[in-house]
Amino acid sequence: MNSSRGGFTLVELLIAIVMMTLVGGVVFALLNSTQRVSTAQAERMMMQSSVRTGALVIPAELREIATSTAGQTDLMQIAADSVTYRAARGLGFTCGTITATQIKILNTSILPFSGLRAIAPGRDSLLLFVDGNPDSRTDDIWVRLPITSTATSTCGTQPAIAVNTPSFLALLPGGLLSTVIVGGPVRTEEVMRLKSYASGGQQWVGVASLSGGDAVQPILGPITAGGFSLTYLDGSGAVTAIRDSVRMIQLRLIGVTERRVARGGTTGANVILQDTLVTRVMLRNTPR
DSSP: OOOOOOOOHHHHHHHHHHHHHHHHHHHHHHHOOOOOHHHHHHHHHHHHHHHHHOOOOOOHHHTTBBBBBSBBSSEEOOOEEEEEEEEEEEEEEEEEEEOOOEEEOOSSSSOOOEEEOOOOOOTBBEEEEESSSTTSTTOOEEEEEEEOOEEEEEETTEEEEEOOOOOOOOOOSGGGGGGOOTTEEEEEEEEEEEEEEEEETTTEEEETTTTTOOOEEEEEEEEEEEEEEEEETTTTTOOOOOOOOOEEEEEEOOOOOESOOTTTSSSEEOOEEEEEEEEEEOOBOOOO
């Protein structure tokens, strides 16, 4: 009696193995290509997001730096890779009785003290507007005062913030309190430094409050070595190294990916990608 047995011959098994190897190789190549593309796109998006964020955050901070034709400036130190400046942190208006050691700032719901945060004695200083002669603008000045303490207070029936300072009579024209007009503006500010620094084997852009004694905090990066550069320009657009003459600041950022990725997305050797952005910021009070 003849019997038949089902199964595969050796040749059929070899053919199946070869076909599975070919299909597996194609699938692996496709997955590897997809992964390279996804990784490259993700790294490129993070790099571009970092640079674009820097293009918004840094100019917004620098734009509040004040300058004037009289030589008053919030710039304290300028360098190609860093800038130290007095940053505006709050705005309000004086009220009540002003003494040689205390200024009250109106803080009502209609006209509140508007600030990034509460006034911090020691960290913040007070910029007081002194009008002098109300009929003339040539004698108007801003007097900078250290803040020793603050307290909740009132101006009549209106809520206010009492800001205590050392005596500032000697800083007023003629030593007269009458030169400080009640209802005039006051600003609070802190000393900040924006700079390039190295951390973790990479270069970053960071900011630190010098008056607050804070450590530098990263705001964007990584960047290339020399990927954060500042150029200072005067009113005519010429480069200047004179702090009081600065009217514009040109910012240049060169961001990089945190790791190497395929330049073309699917082929080629992995490289560090770069993205460059250049913008100019006009300082506050710059004559138009």
